[in-house]
């Protein structure tokens with residue numbers, strides 16, 4: 115590494131940082147600053163510049179650990195990659211500008227300094243992009259797992275009666291999960307009746323209907339009843355328009371009606387208690 | 392041509408994006424909840440067919456204004472294998488994928504106008520319109 119650049123960065127560290135924060139603040143749009151306090155913005159900026167400098171002064175491992183921490187933090191804060199990239203470029207610009215302003219580089223050394231600075235910044239840029247996308251992928255896959263856990267919950271509401279409330283879009287993966295959980299649930303909870311509630315499902319197309327029909331059929335095969343509840347009026351109409359036959363499945367317009375029917379199937383009912391004297 | 396916007400269909404989640412686009416435009420045009428559901432379901436069927444049978448393609452949504460009435464046009468187009476027997480696929484229950492075979496005849500019933508144009512080896516384009524009443 116060029117001694118001149120190295121010394122300049124080390125000696126002017128705080129000035130570089132201040133300029134950097136100021137310039138980046140102008141570049142950052144509203145969304146980025148909002149929700150992040152000035153302290154967090156400044157401390158994150160400080161870490162960023164610290165990390166760049168550590169690439170110069172510290173061992174490889176030290177830099178990588180700072181980079182990992184930094185990348186995790188900015189992904190969590192929602193700083194876009196473009197902004198981070200911009201930050202690296204800005205750093206380069208400030209350092210170069212400073213060197214020229216202070217008259218530290220003369221004409222014949224100019225090219226050499228530019229080349230050195232570039233060969234320092236470019237590989238680092240790759241490393242930063244790489245780390246950022248790794249962390250990003252990790253975050254997305256964690257969210258996927260979290261979603262999957264939410265996707266088809268089974269709730270044993272009463273002895274032998276289980277409810278599966280579905281909320282949100284049903285894709286093929288989720289449809290599979292619904293079938294699996296239903297069948298496991300019937301066995302594990304010794305359910306005689308399972309109620310699928312689709313109040314929260316925005317669209318019931320042929321794929322969703324097909325999966326519901328298959329799930330109901332499978333439940334019937336393991337000896338339990340399956341009921342479909344919470345069919346909103348507009349969904350009922352589209353199902354009819356599609357020409358889908360749900361005659362094989364018991365349907366109830368609300369979960370409450372479904373539970374009443376389920377009690378009846380299991381030969382029970384809810385009664386009001388007489389006032390005890 | 393009136394305002395048009397499109398969603399590329401490449402993976403399963405693009406189907407959801409296309410539906411969302413359709414629902415937003417339907418709302419803007421003033422369609423009620425039942426027609427919104429019909430339109431989004433029709434888009435879902437067409438987009439899923441693209442995803443399943445053509446691999447990729449696009450769904451475009453257009454606002455129509457004609458002689459004092461307004462409507463919503465769905466254009467689902469792909470450069471997939473095309474459909475060999477158009478009459479058959481319009482029958483209820485015909486499916487080459489073990490599905491219900493209710494998609495295409497269903498879309499025709501959900502919408503007011505339906506037009507299917509397909510060439511073997513070239514692709515398929517389906518246009519369907521819902522008029523605002």
Ligand SMILES: Nc1ncnc2c1ncn2[C@@H]1O[C@H](COP(=O)(O)OP(=O)(O)OP(=O)(O)O)[C@@H](O)[C@H]1O
Pocket residue numbers: 320321324436440441444445469471472473474480485486487488489490491492493494495496515
């Ligand atoms: N874009 C397309 N390109 C090529 N073939 C298609 C396309 N769309 C539909 N098809 C063919 O038409 C058949 C009928 O389609 P349709 O949507 O009516 O039923 P499906 O997709 O098989 O089942 P589902 O009821 O789940 O929609 C399909 O099985 C497929 O062979």
Ligand SMILES: [Mg+2]
Pocket residue numbers: 320436439440490493494495
């Ligand atoms: Mg289909």
